[in-house]
Amino acid sequence: MQSIPELLERALAHIMTSDSMAALEQARVQYLGKAGELTARMKTLGALAPEVKKQFGQALNTAKQNIEEALEQRKAALQAGVKPAGPSLDVTLPGRRRLAGRVHPITATAEAMKQILMGLGFSYDDYPDIETEYYNFDSLNTPAWHPARDLHDTFYTDGEHVMRTHTTAFQARVMRASGGQIPIRAMTTGRCYRKDDIDASHFPIFQQLDAFAVGYNITMSDLRWTLTELARGLFGPDAKLRFRPSYFPFTTPSAEVDVSCVVCNQRGCALCSRTGWLEVLGSGMMRPEVLRAGGLDPDRHQGFAFGIGVDRITMLRHQINDIRHLYQNEEAFLRQF
Amino acid sequence: MIVNTEWLLDYLAPRIPLTDLLPALPRVGLDVEAAHVLARDLAPVRVGIIRAIRPLEGAAGRYVCDVEVARGDVRQIICASVHPVEVGWGVPVALAGTELPTGTTIHEETFHGVLSQGMICLDGEMGMVAKGTGLQVFHDEGLLGKSLTDAIVIDEALVHVKVYPNRPDCLGLIGIAREVAAMLGVRLVFPEAPKTANGNAAAVPVEILAPSLCTRYTCQVVQGVRVAPSPAWLASRLMATGSRPINNVVDITNFVMHEWAQPLHAFDLHRVREKIVVRKFAAGESLRLLDGRTVEGGGGDAPLAIADAHAPMALAGIMGGEMSGIAESTADVLLEAAHFEPTGIRMSSRRLGVSSDSAYRFERGMDPNETLDAARERASALLVSVAGAKAVGAVTDVYPSPAKAKVFAMPAERVSGYLGTNVTREQVTSSLNKLGYKCSEGLQRVEVPSRRVDVDDAVVLIEDVARVLGYDAIAASPSAETPTAGLTTALDQARGIARRALVGSGFLELRGVPLEPLDGDTRYSQLSGPSVTLANPLNTDLARVRRSLVPFLVKTAAYNASRRAMNFRYFEIDKIFSRPAAEPEEQWALGILLGGALNDMDWSTRRETDFFDLKGVVESLLEALHASRVMFTPVSINGYAPGTAAQIVIDREIAGVAGQIAPETLAAERIHQPVFAAELFLGKLAAGARTTPPFTALPRYPAVFRDLSFVVDLAVAYSAIEETIRVAAGPQLESVDCMDVFSGKGIAPGRRSVAVSMVFRAPDRTLASEDVNAAVERIASRLDEEFGAEVRGR
Known part of the structure; x- marks a missing residue:
């Protein structure tokens, strides 16, 4: 004779594979009917010693309850039209689902950079897209007569406001709001606007991420360390950086920073024009004029700053060859990331 | 700006191979937009042999050449007579579709009804400095159809660089050469400019009436020039770097501007009446410029003019006038080397919409001192050696308030503390000296050369030291500053x-x-x-x-x-x-x-x-x-x-x-x-x-479940029904959820059936059926009273 657990297992399997109400009724009769297998065991109880009888009786009752519950559930499932999981199941049919959602690659890239920089102690906040000329230019050592304003073709909304040409415009705002709490490590990201004609690598709207650190002891060497960590986080532990002299009105020394080519690992490819290096960001030590505009004292405070084109980094990370894809929002594009 | 390396190497000794020179340019701080190594990028130019030449009808000085560019492949090319060509010569040919390193693309073109399928290229047109007559000529039939780069050895590059607005001193090759010399440890060689003041012509008097716009004005009379086309070495240099040769006198002023960055202007001396007056345009005055446009005077912010005793002759620092310029008949030249304030030039150039290489430089800031003099001396020397001038007069120099040298203190500790890398006093001194600073008093006194208009703060000295040492000398090291937590909003x-x-x-x-x-x-x-x-x-x-x-x-x-x-x-x-x-x-x-x-x-x-x-x-x-x-x-x-x-x-x-x-x-x-x-x-x-929700104790007593189904008017909002249920049920109603909403068959028109499922629970005891039944009764009657709800199935 089978043990009770064996009987239970067989009964449950029988119930789960019953694919009609008739078959289910047949299963019920086979186990719980007047001459059913479980009923037959129940009838043997009377002949047992009292202590065995109690234990055996409980086990039989539990088994009976399980079988009854299984019959109920199977009945409900059959009424709802659920097919039995049996040999007729074609497991190769696709699962029933909806297509997964995706984060836009620009957001994903900006968030990746934010996470790394937060880990390095930089705090995040948002700043206006429609910015005053003062914060966008004057506070950044770029007064109206400055030739560097030629580098920006600026959209104006009225006499005093521009669509910010760079997220660097946040620097004096942060410093002024800091209430003299030093050190400051701050970052922001957002849209920037320039009067560029649209082509494969230019779009009049683009995203930047800017960060700066000001303290008593913050040096160009820290800048290099911070950017190296950022590059390693973004492009992998083998990423190398190269610093080249450059010019920005709001930093001196200024450095243009290249990262070792993410595609060819410096063996030379079309992406890096066989140079092994990709230009990724501008950086430098903050100008005394900028610190003063932020209410700080350049004789006591010094700091570094850098700005990154998020679109460009996104294109490099995914080897996207045309910036227009980023703003076209074609599903076939968005679903790749 | 376009830099031909062969020309740049005129100012460096010893000669540096291209493989060292090209990487030095970005290290200097020049933004290299394109570097064309000519031995590679002139490969599409081929040696073609001229088989026939005939004049182009209706166009004096132009010829139609039949040029064999590959065995049996003869193309028709129209050429101007800048350089004579002869039948049988092998010459460099760029066929239509070729893009030359200078940026020019050759197209098929029709002149006077005759098709030209390419160009016979002068050295300068290909971006090369001429070492002979300005045209490569081959007399070897075996070179037919060969690439030019196989026919001759070319050891030059043409580099398109962007000079950042802070470094106008690098808008001349000597400025770039000075930086390269400092980085690579070679010698800067100045061009020869023998002082040639030997004439006895009367100096032209100068009056500056607008000293806030014109800091310094110098000029010099140069007599007896022969105006003619420039020699090949000069013309090719201008062509290679994007300027069109005009005549030797004008070309010399352009050449010296490319060399020293300082813009110069040459007047025909006989057009200058009595004196030079630097003043604003007066109301009613107008001047026709070299490019054909006209400038009008009047108004508060009138542009600055270089006038003689009677009328304006040039738009100061921006462009010369049509009438006072160098003509073929010019014999005596008044050579101007002046310094104008950047803001004034910038405003005028913008307002008038007139730009020029000269305005581009002045609006960024030129050196009023040594560079200005060096450029004028170089130009007058070239007027003698190239344009055949017979005599050079004395210099008139009006410089009311000479610029004082800027001085900063830059101790080595400051440089180290800023860069985060230990830099010695010797390193700072030698780096700054290489760039022309004068260091004394243990770096407490660093005098800035006057050409460095960008040095407005001591931090620029730190950048200069860092550039000379190389940015790679700055090691990456984590911050010594107090750490901060990275937070967000x-x-x-x-x-x-x-x-x-x-x-x-x-x-x-x-x-x-x-x-x-x-x-x-x-x-x-x-x-x-x-x-x-x-x-x-x-x-x-x-x-x-x-x-x-x-x-x-x-x-x-x-x-x-x-x-x-x-x-x-x-x-x-x-x-x-x-x-x-x-x-x-x-x-x-x-x-x-x-x-x-x-x-x-x-x-x-x-x-x-x-x-x-x-x-x-x-x-x-x-x-x-x-x-x-x-x-x-x-x-x-x-x-x-x-x-x-x-x-x-x-x-x-x-x-x-x-x-x-x-x-x-x-x-x-x-x-x-x-x-x-x-x-x-x-x-x-x-x-x-940012909410951190407080914990609510989990229920310890069982819940009682009740469903309720009723029919109400379609106009009754579900939110109102739910609100009524909650109020009627009292605190023991834990939740109410909408189970089903149905209208149509079996439901009166304008009404709908709503079914809700409710959960009742008390926090301190097991609810009795009677408690819940009473609550459901209350709910049913409230729904009836408020909305005329008929409860179904009861």
Whole structure:
């Protein structure tokens, strides 16, 4: 004779594979009917010693309850039209689902950079897209007569406001709001606007991420360390950086920073024009004029700053060859990331 | 600026190989846009042999040449007689379609009805410095069709560099050579300029009436020049770097400007009456410039003129006048080397819309001292040696208040503390000396050379030291500064939560363009005040800042629908803008668009989207953001189909809108299925992102479940029903959920059946059936009293 657990297992399997109400009724009769297998065991109880009888009786009752519950559930499932999981199941049919959602690659890239920089102690906040000329230019050592304003073709909304040409415009705002709490490590990201004609690598709207650190002891060497960590986080532990002299009105020394080519690992490819290096960001030590505009004292405070084109980094990370894809929002594009 | 390396090497000794010179340019701080190694980039130029030459009818000085460019392949090329050519000569030929390193692309062209299929290239036209007559000539038939780079050895490069606006001293080759010499440890060699003041011509007197605009004015009479085309070495240098040779006198002034950065001007001495007066244009005065345009005087900010005793002759620092320039008949020259204030030049150049190489340099700032003198001396020497001048007169020099040298202190400790790398006093001194600074008193006194107009603060000295040492000398090391925690804002966290919730529900994040067309859709917006418009847009398509994310979401749906992607689950998080008062305002918004099949990867059934799917998405999102007291109330908003839109109210504040896009809008976009959109103000949701909800004790006593089904008028809102149930049930009602809503067969017209499932529980005891039955009775009778509800199945 089978043990009770064996009987239970067989009964449950029988119930789960019953694919009609008739078959289910047949299963019920086979186990719980007047001459059913479980009923037959129940009838043997009377002949047992009292202590065995109690234990055996409980086990039989539990088994009976399980079988009854299984019959109920199977009945409900059959009424709802659920097919039995049996040999007729074609497991190769696709699962029933909806297509997964995706984060836009620009957001994903900006968030990746934010996470790394937060880990390095930089705090995040948002700043206006429609910015005053003062914060966008004057506070950044770029007064109206400055030739560097030629580098920006600026959209104006009225006499005093521009669509910010760079997220660097946040620097004096942060410093002024800091209430003299030093050190400051701050970052922001957002849209920037320039009067560029649209082509494969230019779009009049683009995203930047800017960060700066000001303290008593913050040096160009820290800048290099911070950017190296950022590059390693973004492009992998083998990423190398190269610093080249450059010019920005709001930093001196200024450095243009290249990262070792993410595609060819410096063996030379079309992406890096066989140079092994990709230009990724501008950086430098903050100008005394900028610190003063932020209410700080350049004789006591010094700091570094850098700005990154998020679109460009996104294109490099995914080897996207045309910036227009980023703003076209074609599903076939968005679903790749 | 275009740099020919062979020309640059004139100023460096010993000679540096290209492999060292080219990498040095970016190290100096020049932005190298393109570096054409000519031995590689002139490969498309081939040796062709001239088989016949005949004059081009109707064009004096032009010839039609039949040039064999490959065995049996003869092309017709028209050439000008700048350099004579002869039948049988092999010459460099660039056929149509070739792009030369100078940036010029050769096209097929027709002159006087005759087709020209290419160009016979002078050295300068290919970007090379001429070492002979200015044209490579071959007498070897065996070279026919060979690449020029196989026919001769070329050891030059043509580099297109961008000189940053802070370094106008590098707008001349000597400036660049000085930097390269410092980086590579070679010697800077100045060009020869023997002092040649030997004439006895009377010096021309100079008056500066606008000393704030003209700091210094020098001029010198040079007599007896023979105006003629420039020699090949000079003409090729100008051609290679993008200037058109004109005549030897003008070419010399251009050449020296390329060399020393200092712009010069040459007047025909006989056009200068009595004296030079540097003054503003007077009202009523006008001057026709070399480029044919006319400058008018008058007004408070009149441009600066170089005038003689009677009338303006040149637009100072920007462009010469047509009448006073060098002509073929010119014999005596008045050579000008002056210094103008950048701001004045910049303003005039901008206002008049006249730009020139000279204005470009002056508006960035030139050296009023040594460089100015060196350039004038070099030019007068060249006028003698190249243009055959017989005599050079004395210099008139008016310099009312000579510029004082700027002085800074730059101790080595300051450099080390700024760069974060230990730099010795010797390193600082030697680096600065190489760039022409004069260091003394143990670096307490560093005198800046006057050509370095960019050095307005001591930090520039630190940059110069860093450049000479090489930026790679600065090691990466972690901060010695106090650490800070990297924090973010509630709004940023709310964006993250919303993004994760929506992506988890199968939504695609879009990235829109915040600028929209002037005639774009202004509906859907919940903002007050007019839109923010751009005063100077790129074009009318990107002229206004958007005030709602919905138009872009709809456009994107249309774009993807036309590519057969019809199941829209989109969202975007971005700012929206308007001008409710004088100042523009911006705030963060979340736009959601939903349409098509909800279960797009289901092969068994298809579930179309309706309003409640959108509402469900919004509710889940609000739940993720811990929003409390959320209400949806009917609203009418332009753009949404009438009767389909709801205002989303959170804690009595309007937080957004959700509804169905008007079908006629969709039909115009060729979308023929219902589409739903919501737009939420993220700022109103941000507070919840930081909520840390307090724990409520878990229930210890069993619940009692009751379902209730009743029929009410269609006009009765479900929210009112639920509210009535809650009030009637009292505190033991734990939850009430809508189970089913049905109207149609078996239900009276104008009414609907609603079924709810309720859970009752007491915190301190097991509820008795009777307690719950009494509560259900109360609910049933309240529903009847308030809404005339007939309870079913009782």
